[in-house]
Amino acid sequence: MMGLFSQATSKIQRPRGASSLEDKMPEDTDPDDTSILDEQEGSVISSMISQLRVGMDLHKVTFPTFVLEPRSMLERITDFMSHPDLIFGAESCDDPEERFLRVLQYYLAGWHIKPKGVKKPYNPVLGEFFRCRYDYPDGSKGFYIAEQVSHHPPVSAFYYISPANKLAILGELRPKSKFLGNSVSTVMEGENRILLMGRPDDGEYVISMPNMYARGILWGKMVLELGDTCTARNDRLGLLADLQFKTKGYFSGTYNAIAGKVRRTTNNTDLGEISGKWSSVMEYKPVKGNKRTLFDVAKDGQKIAPKWVAPEEEQEPNESRRLWSKLTAAIVAKDMDRATEAKSAVEESQREQRRIREENAESHVSRFFQQTKEGRWIPKFIVPSDPVAAENAVQEWIWSPLSQPTA
Numbered sequence: 001m002m003g004l005f006s007q008a009t010s011k012i013q014r015p016r017g018a019s020s021l022e023d024k025m026p027e028d029t030d031p032d033d034t035s036i037l038d039e040q041e042g043s044v045i046s047s048m049i050s051q052l053r054v055g056m057d058l059h060k061v062t063f064p065t066f067v068l069e070p071r072s073m074l075e076r077i078t079d080f081m082s083h084p085d086l087i088f089g090a091e092s093c094d095d096p097e098e099r100f101l102r103v104l105q106y107y108l109a110g111w112h113i114k115p116k117g118v119k120k121p122y123n124p125v126l127g128e129f130f131r132c133r134y135d136y137p138d139g140s141k142g143f144y145i146a147e148q149v150s151h152h153p154p155v156s157a158f159y160y161i162s163p164a165n166k167l168a169i170l171g172e173l174r175p176k177s178k179f180l181g182n183s184v185s186t187v188m189e190g191e192n193r194i195l196l197m198g199r200p201d202d203g204e205y206v207i208s209m210p211n212m213y214a215r216g217i218l219w220g221k222m223v224l225e226l227g228d229t230c231t232a233r234n235d236r237l238g239l240l241a242d243l244q245f246k247t248k249g250y251f252s253g254t255y256n257a258i259a260g261k262v263r264r265t266t267n268n269t270d271l272g273e274i275s276g277k278w279s280s281v282m283e284y285k286p287v288k289g290n291k292r293t294l295f296d297v298a299k300d301g302q303k304i305a306p307k308w309v310a311p312e313e314e315q316e317p318n319e320s321r322r323l324w325s326k327l328t329a330a331i332v333a334k335d336m337d338r339a340t341e342a343k344s345a346v347e348e349s350q351r352e353q354r355r356i357r358e359e360n361a362e363s364h365v366s367r368f369f370q371q372t373k374e375g376r377w378i379p380k381f382i383v384p385s386d387p388v389a390a391e392n393a394v395q396e397w398i399w400s401p402l403s404q405p406t407a
Contacts, residue, residue, distance in 0.1 A: 068339075069119035070328040072320040074130035074146040076121045077158050077173070080110035080192070081144060082304040084136065086295070088165045091198030097271060100239045100262070101284060101294070103194050103205045104232055104274075108258070109295045111226065111278040113304065120186075120214075122324055122343075124148035124156055125350040126364055130320040131398050132307040140164035141391060144307070145398045149366040149377055151354075155190075157369040157377035163390035166198035172377045173209070186212040197383075203236040210245040225255065226278065238266035243274065258282060316401070368398075 069076070086109055090102035126148055134142035142165070146158035153174055160169040174189040188209035196202055208230040215223045227247040233240045243260035260274035262284075272286035280298065285291040315322040323346060330339035357364065369377045381397050384390045 067119060068327075068331060068343075069121045070324075070331045071121055072124050072128065072130060072324060073121040073156055073173070073175075074124050074128060074148065074158070074320050075132075077146055077156065078130075078132065078144055078307060079113040080107065081134070081142065081160050081169070081307075082113055083109040083295075083300070084134070084142065084162065084165065084167070084305055085303075087167060087194075088162070091166050091196040096202075096234075096237045096239065097262075099196065099199065099202065100205070100232075100234060100237065100241075103196075103207075103234075104241060104262075104284075105294050106194070107192065107207050107232060108278060108282050109300075112295075112297045112301050114224070122320075122327070123154065124320070125318075125323070125346060126151040126354075127318050127367070128320055128323055129318065129368065132309045133395070134162070134305050134307055136162075136165075136305065141395075142167075142305075143394050143398055145368050145379070147366060147368045149369050149371070151350075155377065157366070159368070159379040159381075161383065161390075161394055163197075163383070163387040163394065166196060166387075168195040168197055168383070169193070170195075170379065183216075184214045188212065201236070202234060205232065205234045207232040210243075213247060223255070233265075235265075238264055239271075240265050241274070245278070256280070367402075 087102050087106040090099050093099045129147040131145045140162060142160060142162035144160045146156060149155050149157045155172055155174050157172045169192060171192045172190045176187045176189065178185050188211055192207040194205040210226045210230045211228045213225045213227050215225060225247045226245040229242060229244050231240060231242055241260055241262045246257040246259060248255050256277040256279040258276060258278050262271045263269065264271055270287055272284055274282065274284050276282035281296050282294040283291055284294050309321060312322045312325050326342035327339055330342050368380060370380050371377050384393050
């Protein structure tokens, strides 16, 4: 294995832009899904990779700033709240299968939103949080809060609610990255839990995440792929979707393909199939009935719900955009040295805070979330039954300065 690794690392010594058969643009993928590093960037990657071993956990590895997406993972999660029209009103559907499909639409529509090339968001530091508000055309509102509740292992907890639209989404992500040779894999442990508040008897719609792969980090063009299987299920309704995000094979296949089956678990009956590409069009073909479009990126991908975020000067020090503002500015300016300094400053401050807590025998207390006995992270907030009261209460809870609400 190490012989293969040594052979692979030697290949990166030639400039990544050099003309070569293996460096051609991967066929059947969008140019926005690929990255081409210049000679300086290639040498930085080479230096970093020379310290790695196949199978190594990358949690403690510092990635060069030019592969960073200029926003925190806590903000990136909001991509899944970008097309609320797909799920608003789902509680009014009397057909349980239709409600289930509306939840699937919400989930599948979030994947097309991504930065150009192969980029990873900032790893949030403990106690970091991101919050925003959505103002919808009909006058209703949505609210989002996410917080880094654990550093070892890293856990990002999040909560979205739109009381007027009777929708709540909560969950946590536990990413684990590993070096695989010419790829980096990120296993996305955790889940989304969707609540149609107008259908309390439905209980939770629970969706897991596919894994992510950055291909070609040693040779060839770097390509981002989603891969492996995930599930969407509602145990009370007895509905399950097995979803497969397909990675492209060496000789066959295509990029960004998705396939899946929807089944009724109570009698193990197939209800329909999902097919298409998460970057373009996804469709559902029921066993009985006509095929329908779940999401069309070209047609509806630009209809992203805008979010309101307070200006950085009005944010708290550990609020994502303010916390990483110097790093973001340096990345936008393509100043790698300044970006590295800014990133190191945040990380050093994090280490100092951890040292002080250890000296004082103190443990970190999450501000917005608490962990249940089952290990789930839930908001420290109880939703009032009245939608107007709920909207006022959630807004006050999220934006109260240094609030420490209890459930």
